[in-house]
Amino acid sequence: MQGIWETIRSTLGDDTLGHPLFFITAVMATVVTAGLAFSIADVALGRMTFTSAAKYLAITLPGYLAVFALIRWVPIGSGEVPERAPSVTTFLLGLAGCLVAGDFLSYWWHRLEHGSAAVFRNVHYVHHSVESPLTVWSGFFVHPIESGVVFSMFYVVPFVLDVHPMIFATYAAINTFVTMVTHCGYKLWGYPTWLFADTARHEPHHEMKNPPNFCVLLTLSDRLFGTYLPADAATSSSSNLATTS
Numbered sequence: 493m494q495g496i497w498e499t500i501r502s503t504l505g506d507d508t509l510g511h512p513l514f515f516i517t518a519v520m521a522t523v524v525t526a527g528l529a530f531s532i533a534d535v536a537l538g539r540m541t542f543t544s545a546a547k548y549l550a551i552t553l554p555g556y557l558a559v560f561a562l563i564r565w566v567p568i569g570s571g572e573v574p575e576r577a578p579s580v581t582t583f584l585l586g587l588a589g590c591l592v593a594g595d596f597l598s599y600w601w602h603r604l605e606h607g608s609a610a611v612f613r614n615v616h617y618v619h620h621s622v623e624s625p626l627t628v629w630s631g632f633f634v635h636p637i638e639s640g641v642v643f644s645m646f647y648v649v650p651f652v653l654d655v656h657p658m659i660f661a662t663y664a665a666i667n668t669f670v671t672m673v674t675h676c677g678y679k680l681w682g683y684p685t686w687l688f689a690d691t692a693r694h695e696p697h698h699e700m701k702n703p704p705n706f707c708v709l710l711t712l713s714d715r716l717f718g719t720y721l722p723a724d725a726a727t728s729s730s731s732n733l734a735t736t737s
């Protein structure tokens with residue numbers, strides 16, 4: 493991976509790669525790219541109006557440019573980066589570690605949001621007020637406190653451990669893509685639903701009073717802590733609720 497790393501360094505520069513908030517450029521690039529792709533599909537299929545899609549992109553794009561400007565022109569940190577790329581094994585283990593840590597922490601925050609009536613009433617209700625059908629932008633419709641806490645849950649471990657920028661940026665892109673897919677409303681061909689959270693399990697979560705499926709990244713924590721419900725069962729439970737309530 494050394495060749496890839498040297499190409500990235502010569503293209504982006506060490507000041508940018510060594511910025512402690514560099515990973516946010518991967519987040520924003522994924523938001524803009526996936527947001528654009530899913531919005532085009534939504535407008536073409538009549539799931540979203542062109543005006544709505546344009547509004548979401550108009551809100552997102554300046555944010556992306558502001559983050560890039562911050563990282564490019566506001567130097568924070570040493571600007572030093574590792575000379576060596578991680579080995580493939582280190583890269584994969586680091587990526588897996590980031591995903592498991594992000595899933596675990598965001599899962600327990602989400603459990604707390606549903607376990608505490610006060611937290612749900614004052615914070616999480618905003619996200620659950622999004623009506624079906626969910627779209628790729630629904631995941632961003634959250635209370636500001638939730639936005640800050642979830643962002644911290646996702647990124648505190650790689651940030652504190654100062655993981656290699658190649659690992660951190662890849663994790664940030666995957667994390668962002670999965671949380672968008674979890675709300676996108678589509679069943680994607682080839683998407684590993686056994687591993688990652690998806691719309692078919694998350695959309696019923698939005699509709700149920702005491703929902704299962706708290707994961708928005710992996711399926712691991714739901715499986716480990718007994719809150720995993722397969723998509724078919726989750727969908728029929730939410731439709732039963734809709735017809736009986």
Ligand SMILES: [Zn+2]
Pocket residue numbers: 602605606616620697
């Ligand atoms: Zn929830």
Ligand SMILES: [Zn+2]
Pocket residue numbers: 619630631675694698
């Ligand atoms: Zn959601």
